[in-house]
Amino acid sequence: MPNPTAAMLVIGDEILSGRTRDANMHHLAGRLSAHGIDLCEVRIVADKQDAVVDALNALRSAWDHVFTSGGIGPTHDDITADCVAAAFGVGIDIRDDARAVLATNYPGGAADLTPARLRMARIPDGATLIDNPVSKAPGFRIGNVHVMAGVPKIFAAMLEGVVSELAGGAPLLSESVRIDRGESDVAEALGAIAARFDDVSIGSYPFQRDGRFGTNIVLRCPDRDRLDAATNEVRVLAS
Amino acid sequence: MPNPTAAMLVIGDEILSGRTRDANMHHLAGRLSAHGIDLCEVRIVADKQDAVVDALNALRSAWDHVFTSGGIGPTHDDITADCVAAAFGVGIDIRDDARAVLATNYPGGAADLTPARLRMARIPDGATLIDNPVSKAPGFRIGNVHVMAGVPKIFAAMLEGVVSELAGGAPLLSESVRIDRGESDVAEALGAIAARFDDVSIGSYPFQRDGRFGTNIVLRCPDRDRLDAATNEVRVLAS
Numbered sequence: 001m002p003n004p005t006a007a008m009l010v011i012g013d014e015i016l017s018g019r020t021r022d023a024n025m026h027h028l029a030g031r032l033s034a035h036g037i038d039l040c041e042v043r044i045v046a047d048k049q050d051a052v053v054d055a056l057n058a059l060r061s062a063w064d065h066v067f068t069s070g071g072i073g074p075t076h077d078d079i080t081a082d083c084v085a086a087a088f089g090v091g092i093d094i095r096d097d098a099r100a101v102l103a104t105n106y107p108g109g110a111a112d113l114t115p116a117r118l119r120m121a122r123i124p125d126g127a128t129l130i131d132n133p134v135s136k137a138p139g140f141r142i143g144n145v146h147v148m149a150g151v152p153k154i155f156a157a158m159l160e161g162v163v164s165e166l167a168g169g170a171p172l173l174s175e176s177v178r179i180d181r182g183e184s185d186v187a188e189a190l191g192a193i194a195a196r197f198d199d200v201s202i203g204s205y206p207f208q209r210d211g212r213f214g215t216n217i218v219l220r221c222p223d224r225d226r227l228d229a230a231t232n233e234v235r236v237l238a239s
Numbered sequence: 240m241p242n243p244t245a246a247m248l249v250i251g252d253e254i255l256s257g258r259t260r261d262a263n264m265h266h267l268a269g270r271l272s273a274h275g276i277d278l279c280e281v282r283i284v285a286d287k288q289d290a291v292v293d294a295l296n297a298l299r300s301a302w303d304h305v306f307t308s309g310g311i312g313p314t315h316d317d318i319t320a321d322c323v324a325a326a327f328g329v330g331i332d333i334r335d336d337a338r339a340v341l342a343t344n345y346p347g348g349a350a351d352l353t354p355a356r357l358r359m360a361r362i363p364d365g366a367t368l369i370d371n372p373v374s375k376a377p378g379f380r381i382g383n384v385h386v387m388a389g390v391p392k393i394f395a396a397m398l399e400g401v402v403s404e405l406a407g408g409a410p411l412l413s414e415s416v417r418i419d420r421g422e423s424d425v426a427e428a429l430g431a432i433a434a435r436f437d438d439v440s441i442g443s444y445p446f447q448r449d450g451r452f453g454t455n456i457v458l459r460c461p462d463r464d465r466l467d468a469a470t471n472e473v474r475v476l477a478s
Contacts, residue, residue, distance in 0.1 A: 013442055016278045017411070018269030019457060020444070030257030039255045041290070044281040051280070074423040075443035076430035116426030151445055172256070184313040187355030191315035203252055204314035205259070206390055218258060
């Protein structure tokens with residue numbers, strides 16, 4: 001049975017402008033690989049309703065799971081929850097369970113929930129909350145879409161709770177072989193190996209260090225025997 | 240006149256598997272911002288022909304420019320040039336100008352061009368070459384799509400040549416204001432400023448450091464006077 005598939009949607013003006021370098025995508029990719037869920041596509045879009053809604057609808061119909069990051073805070077530029085409600089065609093309002101969770105983050109409890117803070121308790125109808133062990137303001141899941149914060153520490157904490165409850169497939173096993181030659185020197189032999197091992201994903205990643213060219217070969221396959229057999233053939237190229 | 244728009248397409252199994260953290264997107268975002276071209280969308284797809292072709296066709300029809308990274312080397316997993324040809328519905332073959340450029344990278348010149356190396360001279364019909372000052376193997380431009388290597392040093396070198404020939408718009412000016420309070424404390428006042436300055440993009444980015452919450456406000460606008468006026472109002476929130 002093939003692994004479950006996933007996509008990520010980053011709502012991120014700050015990434016697109018070059019101000020911030022995304023960290024959540026790399027974290028999600030590693031976490032899903034380890035859990036046997038194949039991350040198949042990532043999109044980064046601007047903080048604009050049409051862009052978010054269109055991307056979300058495309059991704060949620062194409063893949064088993066969608067993970068979003070960013071845009072669920074209390075400020076005017078946090079539009080993700082509204083976009084998700086619009087994408088699913090459901091209503092959105094302040095919800096009692098989210099309000100109660102949020103109140104635990106402030107010394108005065110519910111009395112400290114200003115209108116801005118209450119924005120973080122607005123949850124699309126039918127969604128279930130995602131726990132935020134760092135700063136309480138919850139994420140949520142609706143259908144196959146998991147909506148999480150953009151702050152890396154909070155994103156990672158929310159993700160742990162989410163991933164632990166998802167069915168994973170076979171963790172993808174991988175091996176790397178470093179070859180101290182340029183990739184064009186090994187391309188033909190490597191292509192022949194790849195053709196014979198069509199169940200093993202074989203990627204070739206050239207690098208340049210201290211003026212010399214080299215190639216990292218990364219082999220990935222859920223089957224240990226097949227992975228080892230292909231890796232042994234690639235090692236011959238490296239020797 | 241609004242700035243030209245752009246999208247990026249990363250062809251990158253190694254990014255999606257979590258093995259490699261993308262560097263080219265962040266570099267492109269900063270470089271385009273400085274040149275007055277608005278990066279509006281990024282997609283990362285697997286090294287699969289259908290995924291690359293579909294994403295490329297969606298992006299090139301939606302935005303003024305598309306920049307791709309990855310998949311133009313000599314190995315079996317380098318499928319970008321073929322995908323671009325398929326997306327444009329044109330042929331692809333080894334081309335004399337690309338072969339001549341490539342030959343300059345090897346001590347024996349054209350005699351060193353093995354079949355694997357010649358794969359890097361396969362260029363879609365109608366494309367023009369993009370100079371690769373690092374390792375010669377050229378990128379190419381066809382229509383509004385700029386196809387570049389994935390190795391960060393080569394991507395950056397190719398991009399310099401490409402961007403210098405593109406018409407830019409007004410470089411987006413930006414100011415940052417750091418506020419040592421959580422963003423929910425300033426959300427309402429900030430929203431009011433954003434509503435009055437609807438020509439200024441105002442983003443709010445919470446952070447947590449040493450257990451304390453803070454908020455970075457980033458204001459962006461091509462007009463210096465409007466940017467300064469909005470920034471001054473935000474600074475009042477910080478004091």
